[in-house]
Amino acid sequence: MTKIGEWVEVCTSDAIAPEEAMRFSQGERSFAIIRSLEGNFFAIDGHCSHEKVHLADGIVDGNIIECPKHFGTFDYRTGEARALPACVDLRRYEIKVDSNVVFIKI
Amino acid sequence: MKQERAMIIVGAGEAGTAAAVALRQGGWPGRVILIGSEATLPYERPPLSKGLLTEGEDSGPKFLITAQRLRELAIDYLAGVNVLSIDRATNTVSLQGGELLAYERLLLATGARPRTLGVPVDPECRMVTLRTYADAVAIRQTLRPGCGVVVIGGGFIGLEVAASAVSRGASVTVLEAGPRLLMRAVPASIAERIKAKHLDAGVRIELDATVAGIEAVEEQSLVSLADGRSFPADLVLVGVGAVPNVELAQAAGLAIEKGIAASDTLATSDPDIFTAGDCCSFPHRLYGERVRLEVWRNAWQQGAIAAANMLGLGSAYESVPWFWSDQYDETLQIAGIYSNSDAAVNRDLGDKGQICFYLAPGGRLVAACGFGSLATISKDIRIAETMIGRRMRPDPDALANPAIAIKSLAS
Numbered sequence: 193m194t195k196i197g198e199w200v201e202v203c204t205s206d207a208i209a210p211e212e213a214m215r216f217s218q219g220e221r222s223f224a225i226i227r228s229l230e231g232n233f234f235a236i237d238g239h240c241s242h243e244k245v246h247l248a249d250g251i252v253d254g255n256i257i258e259c260p261k262h263f264g265t266f267d268y269r270t271g272e273a274r275a276l277p278a279c280v281d282l283r284r285y286e287i288k289v290d291s292n293v294v295f296i297k298i
Numbered sequence: 299m300k301q302e303r304a305m306i307i308v309g310a311g312e313a314g315t316a317a318a319v320a321l322r323q324g325g326w327p328g329r330v331i332l333i334g335s336e337a338t339l340p341y342e343r344p345p346l347s348k349g350l351l352t353e354g355e356d357s358g359p360k361f362l363i364t365a366q367r368l369r370e371l372a373i374d375y376l377a378g379v380n381v382l383s384i385d386r387a388t389n390t391v392s393l394q395g396g397e398l399l400a401y402e403r404l405l406l407a408t409g410a411r412p413r414t415l416g417v418p419v420d421p422e423c424r425m426v427t428l429r430t431y432a433d434a435v436a437i438r439q440t441l442r443p444g445c446g447v448v449v450i451g452g453g454f455i456g457l458e459v460a461a462s463a464v465s466r467g468a469s470v471t472v473l474e475a476g477p478r479l480l481m482r483a484v485p486a487s488i489a490e491r492i493k494a495k496h497l498d499a500g501v502r503i504e505l506d507a508t509v510a511g512i513e514a515v516e517e518q519s520l521v522s523l524a525d526g527r528s529f530p531a532d533l534v535l536v537g538v539g540a541v542p543n544v545e546l547a548q549a550a551g552l553a554i555e556k557g558i559a560a561s562d563t564l565a566t567s568d569p570d571i572f573t574a575g576d577c578c579s580f581p582h583r584l585y586g587e588r589v590r591l592e593v594w595r596n597a598w599q600q601g602a603i604a605a606a607n608m609l610g611l612g613s614a615y616e617s618v619p620w621f622w623s624d625q626y627d628e629t630l631q632i633a634g635i636y637s638n639s640d641a642a643v644n645r646d647l648g649d650k651g652q653i654c655f656y657l658a659p660g661g662r663l664v665a666a667c668g669f670g671s672l673a674t675i676s677k678d679i680r681i682a683e684t685m686i687g688r689r690m691r692p693d694p695d696a697l698a699n700p701a702i703a704i705k706s707l708a709s
Contacts, residue, residue, distance in 0.1 A: 260672055
């Protein structure tokens with residue numbers, strides 16, 4: 193049982209290529225883990241706030257991740273909704289890399 | 299009394315609603331009047347054939363905008379109101395009830411309506427089409443385990459309703475007049491995959507099935523084919539395409555060609571009147587022909603572009619057409635438009651799905667059609683869409699090879 197605010201191991205840092213996203217689920221919660229072109233890691237809620245579509249299947253471009261179904265976009269650094277039909281922001285989560293292992297604080 | 303001229307939008311679907319919001323975001327300071335013929339707030343139509351029919355409870359339509367947001371944006375939304383005519387000499391529209399409204403610019407986003415069958419139908423039959431929330435509710439109320447549903451038309455609406463109905467326990471038969479499903483929409487190999495999904499789910503599919511008539515027999519409807527066979531049903535759904543609502547434009551003397559004819563900036567033959575969405579035909583720069591698209595993304599993108607151009611921006615609409623349909627747990631996505639003269643390149647992803655690319659003579663990528671799980675196909679279709687927009691000529695052998703990432707071909 194994971195407690196709120198606990199650091200949880202996600203994957204090794206080479207498991208996600210730059211400008212790609214990965215789905216990470218923990219119990220009933222699901223997250224999108226994104227690696228920027230520069231190699232930095234970010235984490236936001238996994239499902240688009242418009243409909244329940246997982247963002248990890250979408251395109252990562254610059255600071256934006258795009259819903260693969262309806263093209264709502266979010267700034268993955270902040271979770272902010274940037275293009276319709278998405279209009280509700282997503283939560284962002286802290287992430288850290290320690291000895292080539294990625295952790296998320298959930 | 300001089301009436302202030304407004305930006306008036308006829309039609310409160312995706313295109314009209316997107317335009318109303320975009321007019322405000324584009325800085326229009328005067329009145330924005332959005333006129334819808336249905337009594338509800340503007341709502342999304344894609345769920346009508348899918349979630350709205352399958353979910354345990356009817357949670358109502360999924361609204362495109364809230365009443366509060368309409369107030370914040372000072373959009374005057376007239377619900378349940380029909381526009382009777384346009385007077386281009388005085389820049390006014392007349393409403394059912396006699397009111398006249400003056401427009402600075404007018405947007406016709408009147409949409410499309412279901413095509414009718416064109417065969418004799420007994421008025422006592424339970425026959426429905428699907429376009430509105432009320433239609434979806436009527437279908438939903440009939441669907442129960444064991445009820446018989448006959449779907450006329452093996453296109454997207456028909457197949458989505460068939461999938462939804464069979465998942466609710468109905469006994470479903472699809473009657474398609476053509477030799478295969480989705481004849482004009484997808485390649486034969488993908489149509490076969492979709493057909494297999496339906497057969498697995500228990501849907502019965504009859505091809506080359508030309509409907510001759512529908513009669514009411516006791517509590518049921520009996521659908522008769524030209525070959526003499528007949529199919530009893532508790533509910534008949536007709537999904538045989540849509541026709542654009544051009545009558546208002548036509549009566550006002552606007553040019554009509556495949557729909558309300560627009561330029562690439564979505565202006566009609568009257569520079570004060572624009573059009574967007576399912577009713578609008580426009581010359582597409584990528585394909586060199588006039589097209590009319592009945593797809594969700596086009597509707598709201600065109601609404602936003604039309605609004606910008608009503609404010610004088612003058613930007614061309616040249617987005618790559620894009621479409622999706624859900625079939626059970628898999629999804630179909632199509633980017634671009636292809637014709638018979640284009641070469642098909644198949645990328646076989648095994649059990650996971652398939653993508654078919656289309657190259658015009660000369661090798662330019664013009665379309666891509668994928669079927670499989672969203673995770674399997676969506677990124678590649680999105681990248682293909684970008685490549686289509688850039689008029690790229692990817693190597694056909696690389697497109698066909700699943701070991702080569704599509705992303706690597708896009709730069």
